[in-house]
Amino acid sequence: MAKKLGFFICSGCGIGEALDVAALTKVAAKEYKVPVCHEHACLCSAEGAELIKNEIEAQQLDGVVIAACSSRVNYDVFRFPNVFLERVNLREQVIWSHEPNDEDTQMLAEDNVRMGVVKVQSGEQPTPYIGENLSKTVLVVGGGLAGMTAALEAGKAGYPVVLVEKEASLGGYLNKVYKTTPMAAPFTTPEDPNLAGRIAEIEANPNIKVYTGAVIEKIAGGPGMFDAEINQGGNIIAERVGAIVLATGSKPNLNLDHLGYGKYPNVITHADFEAMAKTGKINAKKVAFIQCAGSRDKERLPYCSAACCVETLKQTTYLKELAPDAMAYVFYKDIRSSGQYEHLYKTAQETGAVFIKGEITGISEANGKLVVESEDVLLGGTARVEDIDLVVLANGMVPTTRATEPIVAAAGADDAAAEAAATQEAAEKILNLQYRQGPELPNLKYGFPDSHFVCFPYETRRTGIYAAGSVRAPMDMAKAVSDATGAALKAIQCVEATAGGAAVHPRSGDLSYPEFALQRCTQCKRCTEECPFGAINEDEKGNPLPNPTRCRRCGTCMGACPERIISFKNYSVGMIGNMVKAVEVPEEDEEKPRILILACENDAIPALDMAGINRLKYNSWVRIVPVRCLGSLNLVWIADSMSKGFDGVLLLGCKHGDDYQCHFMKGSELAEIRLSKVSETLDRLGLESERVRMVQISIMDYAELPGIIDKFAEDLEEFGPNPMKGF
Structure with missing residues (x-):
């Protein structure tokens, strides 16, 4: 744990005009006995950064709390080696998103300082894991x-x-x-x-x-x-x-029997056409190129294979080269020649190729030749091309x-x-x-x-x-x-x-890694089953075998473990629990509810910052704790918050699914599963299960965040105060 802390608070960017900075310093100095405290008008300036650096060296600090702007900015300025550093966001998530010089805004800022100091007190700067006989091959x-x-x-x-x-x-x-x-x-x-x-x-x-x-x-x-x-x-x-x-x-996707592939010998794929072209001669007078052959088809290949259109455009150009008298007909749904390939499309048009837009309705044979029928979307009605010597299917690709x-x-x-x-x-x-x-x-x-x-x-x-x-x-x-x-x-x-012992994406540069207190392990296998990245194997007895260099530091294993034996030096179940407990929760008669927000650092925290940057106001009852991923959610945090007297808990995590994904693959989904267990527990305790709610959010949803938070606050007012408040 960090032994000697320093607290540095910035009064710039309007912080000094909106908050009582001296009172915030007092929270660190008096309540938490932080020995080194400084106020500065612009901590991100060269002078401000030098102040912090000099104090670290002179006072031998191993923990530093900087109360200023978001940790998502000025990270290059506030970079000090061998120090556990915590950034307390007083700008984007306090003064820019709440009323200045207001009692509730000041209380929010003070609680943020408390949580920041407690976090540093509860952790330490991690030492990197360096494997043996490392290779750069x-x-x-x-x-x-x-x-x-x-x-x-x-x-x-x-x-x-x-x-x-x-x-x-x-x-x-x-x-x-x-x-x-x-x-x-x-x-x-x-x-x-x-x-x-x-x-x-x-x-x-x-x-x-x-x-x-x-x-x-x-x-x-x-x-x-x-x-x-x-x-x-x-x-x-x-x-x-x-x-x-x-x-x-x-x-190649060869599920093409509906287009005559395998039935008619002169129905071939575009790869077959390439082989034919390599011989130097194409014996055909009429060639029909059929796009999206089996692709963009929910019964076969639902997606676009991206290369088919440009491959066909390419082939129509050298059809003229190898068979000057040949005529090309291109049946297509859409020509997808993105970017610079528009120039190739124009070249194909200049060769005299005929482009027909529409779905193929039939391919048949007559007198040894092929007949292709299709819709004709542009001209209306149907198109029928007879006496075709060769049909080339632009079939899709399967990985x-x-x-x-x-x-x-x-x-x-x-x-x-x-x-x-x-x-x-x-x-x-x-x-x-x-x-x-x-x-x-x-x-x-x-x-x-x-x-x-x-x-x-x-x-x-x-x-x-x-x-x-x-x-x-x-x-x-x-x-x-x-x-x-x-x-x-x-x-x-x-x-x-x-x-260097550092993580890659998305926590690039993170030197922490999970540590296991295996003496308390019950071999439940939840950490190995829920790790999104295969970072944990098992020994013959079912104990977890961590592979630190595979780990992306999401903390999903930490959230999964019912015995809480997994932790990081700078991120642990106890640390977040202490931060929750550090918040001052007013008595019921003060009518100042408290809402805990556990916000994913990948989308929710940036969205909250964006709301502040755009000066969007939201309820000041919230207390925001960033988490690496909602997959790291340990249910004890919900219990801690309810016991502390929080009136509700809002989980903000990444959207997940086919069109947008959790940055740690399945953290949001795992959080939803765990949340269902929380709901059952709250119902048994006589607390409304709606007091704990999860919302999927992307950074682009920042404008909706104030409404989401305010609506949750309104719902909590209807439920009334947490009956556990004060116990």
Whole structure:
């Protein structure tokens, strides 16, 4: 625990005009006997920062409380090594969101100071976990366009790379294409794949070691110390690596019988057309290209595969090159040639290709030729094109992490969960992870192994493993190149952070990690089952085996543990409990209710700050405690708040689901499950279960927050005071 504290309060940005700063200093100095207290007009100035630094050195402080602005700003200014630092937000969440020089606003500020001081008293600056024999090597699994790009970018940055490809040679799908879509300006002309040049560049880079005809036998460990066994022709090679890039690409969706695939020999996929083009000649006078073949179809492939349109546009351009007299007909739902690919679209139009918008209504054969019928949305009625020599289906892509059976859109959350479980069970074994939580990457809907696509592209739900290319999301070739570069950079960030004992996303730089008091463990397995990232295995007796470098410091395990044996040096069940208990709750006759808000630091705290920045006012009865994730919610905090006399508890957490996700994957969902147990307990105690409420919120919902808080306060007034107040 921090032994010697310093308290520094800023009177700038209107704080001094809206609050009694001397009274706030007195709370720290008199109530909590903080020996070093200073007031300053601008703590974030060079002079203010120097004051704090000098006092830390002169007084040998190991804990510092800064009462000023939000911790989300000036974090570069208030950075002091070897000190447990807490920022008390008096600006965004007090004076900018409540009435100045008001009794309730002053009481709010004083309680915030109390909570900040108690937090520092209850914790200490963490010491980083440094693993043994750490590696900065990047393992790239998959030697296609994305895998080769990731390997080259990491190698050129000076990092050792191990590249594993299951085929006998590198290249992946590039081995099968005649030309690629344009990769650079002016984006009008298909390009040579230049596969030989790409391979030569890899072979010339001394940092890159290549294993072809090889697969991953197994991977154990965690970031910085993954132990990979590579099976190359029956020989097992061991490699220690620091991070992994998964770039195994995608498989074609061939569930296309409704379009005549497999029934008519001259109905082919766009990959078949590439093979035909590589021969140098296409024997066809009329070619129909059918877009969204099996894609954007709830019965087959519900999503857009992103690359199909530009692949077809590319193929129509060299159809004229290889068969000058041929005519192209493109049947489409929408042409999705985003960004610079609009130029390729114009090139395709200039070749004379006919574009027909509408759903295909039938494909049939007559006199050895094909007939395609469709809607014609633009001209009205139907379109019928006869005497077609070749139908090319722009079929979609399915990630290699997904089972090959047809994908059916899930109707609800339960169906989605069942689908995800079935996906992992049936998917191709690629990484063979030695994790208690499963051998492969957990997937989102449709089998893509992404993590949080809104804020953290490339991340997967296994720390230190990054997905790139079409295994991560449907994408075209140019996007795959930039995607692989991003994943390589993430892998580099990971090995560097791990070398310093720091966390990666989303708590980048956090030096804490969970510590287990195993003598009190009951082997309930809740921590291993609820950890979103597979950071905890189990020994033969069922005791948790933590893997600190896999941990993202969300605290979900801490919230899950009924015995409260898991804690961080700077975040624990006892610490938050002490903060709750530090709040001064007025007596019932004072008619000043108190509301505890446990707010997720990833969306709810930023939203509260945004409300303050926009000077939106909300009820001053609230006392806000930031939590790393609502997944870290331990039910004892609810009990502590009710016992303290709080009239209600509002949980603000990330939205979760397919369109927006909890930053720690499933923390919000776990909080909802735990909340149902709280409701049962409150009902048994004769307290209204509505006194504890959870609201999902994103940072963009900041304008709605005052209304949510005020409505909760109104509901509590109807319930009346907490009957446990004063006991």
